[in-house]
Amino acid sequence: LGASYSLFLNSQYNLNLHVPSFTIVGMVALFAGAAKAPLSTLILIAEMTGGYELLVPAMIAVFISYFFSGDRSIFPSQVDTRLDSPAHMDEFGFYLLEKLCVRDYMTPKPITVFPDQTLKEVEEILAKHLIGGLPVVSKGRLVGIITKSDIQKVPAEVRAYKRVYEVMTTNLITVTEEDTLADVLRIFSSKGIGRLPVVKHKGSSEVVGIITRADIGKAIREWKK
Structure with a gap:
């Protein structure tokens, strides 16, 4: 999703967005919403990139994904606590x-x-x-x-x-x-x-x-x- 979005913006508006960064942010946002694990995915992005440059955009993407996915999860039997x-x-x-x-x-x-x-x-x-x-x-x-x-x-x-x-x-x-x-x-x-x-x-x-x-x-x- 992140890669597709960045490629679309690059082609439509002649931008030079960094596709790999969008790919990683999109990936963790998707998993955060599907697995209901926002904090774990934010830690994951720091480990994957070896830095914190993508932490802020990842936080925004994860929040949007988590909020709009509602109560749905790929782990239906998972308990809250x-x-x-x-x-x-x-x-x-x-x-x-x-x-x-x-x-x-x-x-x-x-x-x-x-x-x-x-x-x-x-x-x-x-x-x-x-x-x-x-x-x-x-x-x-x-x-x-x-x-x-x-x-x-x-x-x-x-x-x-x-x-x-x-x-x-x-x-x-x-x-x-x-x-x-x-x-x-x-x-x-x-x-x-x-x-x-x-x-x-x-x-x-x-x-x-x-x-x-x-x-x-x-x-x-x-x-x-």
Whole structure:
């Protein structure tokens, strides 16, 4: 891609761009987006060229590639962090998480949205509070969950008209206040998700909190102290 782009510019605008440099930058940008490994590819370009002359253009190209590739990756089974990997559970004091209750680490009384709100409204709430997802409640009952990635799948120009109920996840997985953090971590790892609504008790649809991977991380950090 980089080589083709530089050759095109040279032929169309009579430039004298260095084709090998464009080739290397294009290569690392492609891999960064496809493998979701931006930092590794930036290190790679320094090793390949033996210097840092291409680092800045590579950073720009890698950012563009990483941003526009979204959640897609050539490694569909790759987890985001070691905390999400079942193979590394023991490293994080998994036995300790069996003793810790959700109620002590969840965010109580979370912000909720309604099914008939627009995606634009929800997007603004997520941005304001720096959160990635919200429970959807109707008449006091949990009916779904909507995340930033759900909204990003919808074209920006129609988010002011599209309603939450049209894109929210309704096949819900919930935990209770009495469940352990180990239970939550198992669900996170097996389902590839990062947050769960917390209900009052099994079979209930009353939302009392929300628990995220960050909450698990907080518990682990406290334990390590």
